[in-house]
Amino acid sequence: xxxxxxxxxxxxxxxxxxxxxxxxxxxxxxxxxxxxxxxxxxxxxxxxxxxxxxxxxxxxxxxxxxxxxxxxxxxxxxxxxxxxxxxxxxxxxxxxxxxxxxxxxxxxxxxxxxxxxxxxxxxxxxxxxxxxxxxxxxxxxxxxxxxxxxxxxxxxxxxxxxxxxxxxxxxxxxxxxxxxxxxxxxxxxx
Numbered sequence: 001x002x003x004x005x006x007x008x009x010x011x012x013x014x015x016x017x018x019x020x021x022x023x024x025x026x027x028x029x030x031x032x033x034x035x036x037x038x039x040x041x042x043x044x045x046x047x048x049x050x051x052x053x054x055x056x057x058x059x060x061x062x063x064x065x066x067x068x069x070x071x072x073x074x075x076x077x078x079x080x081x082x083x084x085x086x087x088x089x090x091x092x093x094x095x096x097x098x099x100x101x102x103x104x105x106x107x108x109x110x111x112x113x114x115x116x117x118x119x120x121x122x123x124x125x126x127x128x129x130x131x132x133x134x135x136x137x138x139x140x141x142x143x144x145x146x147x148x149x150x151x152x153x154x155x156x157x158x159x160x161x162x163x164x165x166x167x168x169x170x171x172x173x174x175x176x177x178x179x180x181x182x183x184x185x186x187x188x189x190x
Contacts, residue, residue, distance in 0.1 A: 122144065
């Protein structure tokens, strides 16, 4: 074989090799493209799922924050209402302390008629001793005026056989508040 035939053979082998290499390269690129597309589709699917999970988690967090904010708002409203109710009853107490002797006597007479029994002892607050003295004189039964003063800002204690009743202004207001707080709140917060 001559040089020319050998050169032709080498050229054909090289051309076949280049063609085979080009085909392998094209197949590899097609395969890589398919893998790339599959991977991109999988990434897109996972990104979409992650976005849905993220949106759900954001919704849960926002709902929780909204609920806590609403509860905090309600608590603050209740606290403000409680402060207002306390101030209303504090003002009522101060007005009770400022009652005239005549009004105090009428109130004490009503309480004594309802709560006292014959021979009970009345222990007045120092400020109300004279009013109590006048009041017990108007009772249809006899009670005793104690020589000692009650440890109260105003009003009296009622001592009977085996019992003691606190009829101080604070106790009277406390009973009134227990009985009427809901009604007062209804009037204030309609």
